[in-house]
Amino acid sequence: MTAQHDIVLELKGLTKRFPGIVANDSIDLQLRKGEILALLGENGAGKSTLMNMVFGLYQPDEGEIWINGQPVSMDTPSKAIELGIGMVHQHFKLVPPFTVTENIVLGMETKKGLALDLKSSVQRIQELSDRYNLNIKPHAVVDTISVGMQQRVEIMKILYRGADILIFDEPTAVLTPQEITELLAILKGLAAEGKSIIIITHKLKEIMEIADRCTVIRRGKVIDTLQVATASPEALAERMVGRNVSLHVDKEPATPGERLVEVKDLHVKDASGQDMLRGVSFDIRAGEIVGIAGVDGNGQSELIEALTGMMKVDSGSIRMNGAEMANLSPRVVSESGVGHIPQDRHKHGLVLDFTVSENSVLKSYYNSPMSKLGILQENNIRKEAERFIESYDIRTPGTEVLARSLSGGNQQKIIIAREIEANPKFLIAAQPTRGLDVGAISFVHKQLIAERDAGKAVLLVSFELDEILDVADRILVIFNGQIVGETTPSATNEQKLGLMMAGKLGGESSNG
Amino acid sequence: MAKLKSFINVFKQESIWISIISIFLGLLIGAIVMLVGGYEPILAYQSMIEKIVGNPYDIGETIRSIMPLILTGLAVAIAFRGGMFNIGVEGQIVMGSIGALLVGHFLELPPILHTLFAIVVGAIFGGLWGMLVAWLKTSRGINEVVTCIMLNWSALYISHIVVRMFMMEEGTARSKLIQDSASIEMPFLIQWFDGARIHWGFIITMLLLVGYSFYMNKTKWGYELRAVGSSKHAAHYAGISVNKTIHRTFFISGMMGGLVGTFEILGVFKYLAIAPTTSGLGFDGIAVALLGMNTAIGILLAAALFGALMYGSQGMSFGADVPGEVIRMVVSIIIFFAAAPGMLRVLFQLRRSTRRKEVSARGNDSVSH
Numbered sequence: 081m082t083a084q085h086d087i088v089l090e091l092k093g094l095t096k097r098f099p100g101i102v103a104n105d106s107i108d109l110q111l112r113k114g115e116i117l118a119l120l121g122e123n124g125a126g127k128s129t130l131m132n133m134v135f136g137l138y139q140p141d142e143g144e145i146w147i148n149g150q151p152v153s154m155d156t157p158s159k160a161i162e163l164g165i166g167m168v169h170q171h172f173k174l175v176p177p178f179t180v181t182e183n184i185v186l187g188m189e190t191k192k193g194l195a196l197d198l199k200s201s202v203q204r205i206q207e208l209s210d211r212y213n214l215n216i217k218p219h220a221v222v223d224t225i226s227v228g229m230q231q232r233v234e235i236m237k238i239l240y241r242g243a244d245i246l247i248f249d250e251p252t253a254v255l256t257p258q259e260i261t262e263l264l265a266i267l268k269g270l271a272a273e274g275k276s277i278i279i280i281t282h283k284l285k286e287i288m289e290i291a292d293r294c295t296v297i298r299r300g301k302v303i304d305t306l307q308v309a310t311a312s313p314e315a316l317a318e319r320m321v322g323r324n325v326s327l328h329v330d331k332e333p334a335t336p337g338e339r340l341v342e343v344k345d346l347h348v349k350d351a352s353g354q355d356m357l358r359g360v361s362f363d364i365r366a367g368e369i370v371g372i373a374g375v376d377g378n379g380q381s382e383l384i385e386a387l388t389g390m391m392k393v394d395s396g397s398i399r400m401n402g403a404e405m406a407n408l409s410p411r412v413v414s415e416s417g418v419g420h421i422p423q424d425r426h427k428h429g430l431v432l433d434f435t436v437s438e439n440s441v442l443k444s445y446y447n448s449p450m451s452k453l454g455i456l457q458e459n460n461i462r463k464e465a466e467r468f469i470e471s472y473d474i475r476t477p478g479t480e481v482l483a484r485s486l487s488g489g490n491q492q493k494i495i496i497a498r499e500i501e502a503n504p505k506f507l508i509a510a511q512p513t514r515g516l517d518v519g520a521i522s523f524v525h526k527q528l529i530a531e532r533d534a535g536k537a538v539l540l541v542s543f544e545l546d547e548i549l550d551v552a553d554r555i556l557v558i559f560n561g562q563i564v565g566e567t568t569p570s571a572t573n574e575q576k577l578g579l580m581m582a583g584k585l586g587g588e589s590s591n592g
Numbered sequence: 593m594a595k596l597k598s599f600i601n602v603f604k605q606e607s608i609w610i611s612i613i614s615i616f617l618g619l620l621i622g623a624i625v626m627l628v629g630g631y632e633p634i635l636a637y638q639s640m641i642e643k644i645v646g647n648p649y650d651i652g653e654t655i656r657s658i659m660p661l662i663l664t665g666l667a668v669a670i671a672f673r674g675g676m677f678n679i680g681v682e683g684q685i686v687m688g689s690i691g692a693l694l695v696g697h698f699l700e701l702p703p704i705l706h707t708l709f710a711i712v713v714g715a716i717f718g719g720l721w722g723m724l725v726a727w728l729k730t731s732r733g734i735n736e737v738v739t740c741i742m743l744n745w746s747a748l749y750i751s752h753i754v755v756r757m758f759m760m761e762e763g764t765a766r767s768k769l770i771q772d773s774a775s776i777e778m779p780f781l782i783q784w785f786d787g788a789r790i791h792w793g794f795i796i797t798m799l800l801l802v803g804y805s806f807y808m809n810k811t812k813w814g815y816e817l818r819a820v821g822s823s824k825h826a827a828h829y830a831g832i833s834v835n836k837t838i839h840r841t842f843f844i845s846g847m848m849g850g851l852v853g854t855f856e857i858l859g860v861f862k863y864l865a866i867a868p869t870t871s872g873l874g875f876d877g878i879a880v881a882l883l884g885m886n887t888a889i890g891i892l893l894a895a896a897l898f899g900a901l902m903y904g905s906q907g908m909s910f911g912a913d914v915p916g917e918v919i920r921m922v923v924s925i926i927i928f929f930a931a932a933p934g935m936l937r938v939l940f941q942l943r944r945s946t947r948r949k950e951v952s953a954r955g956n957d958s959v960s961h
Binding site: 388390409410411412413414415420422427428429430431432433434438442443445446451454455456458 | 810811812813815818819822823825826827828829830831832833
């Protein structure tokens with residue numbers, strides 16, 4: 081049915097090996113004109129490696145890339161751009177102090193004599209923006225525009241260079257729910273105008289919403305290609321992970337015990353003296369998961385850092401088992417039994433240039449058995465890392481590779497293993513599943529629930545409402561540095577929570 | 593066995609080839625410049641090599657000029673690993689010599705005890721001077737580069753004041769001598785090397801080189817230092833006191849500088865001169881640490897190279913009439929290429945073939961294991 085000329089991009093037997101790993105194993109893939117093809121796979125399955133080969137960043141060890149029916153050698157990204165391929169990376173490559181136009185033309189500026197001719201560029205950008213509904217302001221400075229808008233500038237950059245094949249690497253990972261909706265509409269519009277799109281993702285919801293077909297990759301191999309219209313999310317998830325996964329969290333009702341953590345009238349100022357927490361009070365019982373819902377930037381980070389000793393508390397008290405914990409050092413807090421899965425695993429959770437072994441003992445390196453008389457016990461450290469790798473299924477070539485070289489999901493597993501295996505009484509999990517795939521998310525959720533069932537107090541801070549509703553036993557809503565409502569998953573829903581998070585609706589019951 | 597294996601592994605890494613090519617290019621460009629200037633490069637390099645290894649005295653003096661470079665290389669490397677730039681080794685050297693001179697000149701102690709005490713005091717003087725930088729950084733938020741440079745000059749003028757006020761040798765521009773009981777000369781080695789000024793600092797330096805590798809990679813304090821150096825945020829999260837670690841790092845780094853000054857006083861000169869500028873050894877240490885990639889073996893090799901080149905340059909000007917500045921230039925070209933490896937990759941097309949090696953090299957990045 082599909083004519084030969086309809087296929088704009090074809091990969092034939094593409095193979096890429098790294099030392100110890102076959103990242104892509106003889107991958108065949110076809111992209112048709114005007115379609116949206118989703119590339120689905122777990123972290124480390126080989127999606128990014130594959131797309132980097134298509135974009136000329138890596139050279140395949142075997143196989144061919146065909147464009148519009150012709151074999152091509154894709155040796156540099158500029159060759160890829162020349163052939164009409166554009167890629168929007170997960171982390172944007174923009175110059176913040178430059179305007180939108182300057183960023184877009186960077187590297188291919190039109191000149192009038194010695195001077196830049198930005199006027200004609202502005203005009204072209206405006207045209208493209210109108211045509212594809214991007215709504216871009218050519219004169220805005222990139223520093224001042226939202227993340228969603230920055231992403232559109234990235235899209236504009238590749239359209240401006242005449243791309244017909246657009247590759248998106250996890251485009252929704254950094255966006256707010258509204259921005260995601262807008263982006264998906266833009267992608268549909270681009271496809272309708274005849275652009276062919278590959279979107280790398282592991283969010284099933286988005287695939288169901290916009291993709292025409294979905295190619296699933298697992299451990300470097302193509303498992304299946306499905307028509308999205310006739311597939312179910314469960315089927316996609318099963319192919320991705322290789323076993324049945326439940327997309328819903330199974331848990332018994334909580335059986336909370338005595339009050340373990342009591343926070344009273346907590347006030348925290350940031351470095352510039354602004355009030356970030358303004359009288360936060362709540363408590364957590366042993367054996368329950370309390371979820372903190374809220375839009376990013378309403379005091380969640382400060383709350384977590386105050387609880388873990390990483391930030392100074394201005395006034396108020398934090399008690400654990402009745403003992404005052406406010407303004408103790410992070411080490412003392414962690415030694416008194418507080419585990420912390422931090423929000424930003426690259427900034428806080430790991431030393432990226434340390435090995436997996438070294439990161440496994442980030443909080444225990446200074447004590448026996450990890451060090452004796454100040455000397456690190458390398459055998460014990462390595463054994464600890466091996467134990468984590470074994471019981472948390474961390475995919476790594478070994479214990480002595482740098483944490484930086486692992487995929488996000490596996491990095492997160494190191495942190496989770498380290499924090500849970502330290503056997504804390506009180507576990508704080510901040511955005512624990514950010515950037516993880518379905519399999520890993522359900523793993524993390526199970527771990528949190530297992531901790532709860534083992535009688536720990538768990539605090540879950542998340543911007544994902546699904547996560548809060550699925551995992552938490554009790555929900556607190558934070559807004560503008562205050563707890564503005566308290567509810568339970570069964571008594572609320574996404575809409576109600578959304579309104580509470582915007583500060584527009586009180587909770588079902590007042591807190592205290 | 594494991595030591596030997598890791599030593600061989602060094603040569604399998606791309607970075608070692610970058611260094612070797614840089615050295616070769618430096619010497620080559622130096623030769624071209626000499627040709628252009630009407631000198632004979634082959635004769636010049638010949639006389640340089642002769643000066644380095646020609647006779648026992650020169651061998652001994654070459655070793656003597658390598659030693660301080662190892663220590664200043666270590667000083668800079670320690671701070672580098674801790675994520676900071678110690679450009680104040682110059683000042684720490686001066687403070688070390690003041691400490692050693694005060695103890696060596698004024699105190700009356702039995703020989704070995706006197707020496708040990710002078711060394712300890714010299715090291716502590718340098719260490720405290722370094723820690724001052726760290727304290728200004730942590731308590732006042734001043735960038736260490738600024739304070740380092742200012743404290744270099746402060747140290748120099750303090751040395752002038754101390755010498756002039758307490759122990760000026762009449763009719764000269766230098767201090768009185770230290771007592772013999774504080775000397776660290778090694779008479780049997782001096783004899784062996786025909787009078788070259790070899791001293792016990794040599795042994796201590798080699799021990800410190802091994803100690804550096806051990807401290808960095810095998811102790812919890814080295815772990816903390818590297819953690820703070822790689823990511824202050826992660827270190828803070830892990831419960832490591834970032835400020836305390838910065839203080840400790842600069843104290844140890846400063847001690848290395850202090851020891852350079854100490855050894856120069858106790859082993860080489862016996863006095864402190866009223867000098868218009870500092871020695872420059874501390875700045876050379878930056879080059880050593882850079883070329884040596886902050887590893888013990890690398891620092892040893894880089895210091896040996898630079899020390900030999902600098903000492904040998906004297907022979908070049910004597911034997912081939914080439915000004916010593918040419919060797920300074922060769923050294924800077926080596927550093928230039930070593931610091932900008934991207935350029936070498938383009939020149940030699942190392943890029944494609946080594947990309948994979950980088951991935952595998954990540955596993956054994958710390959060469960000095």
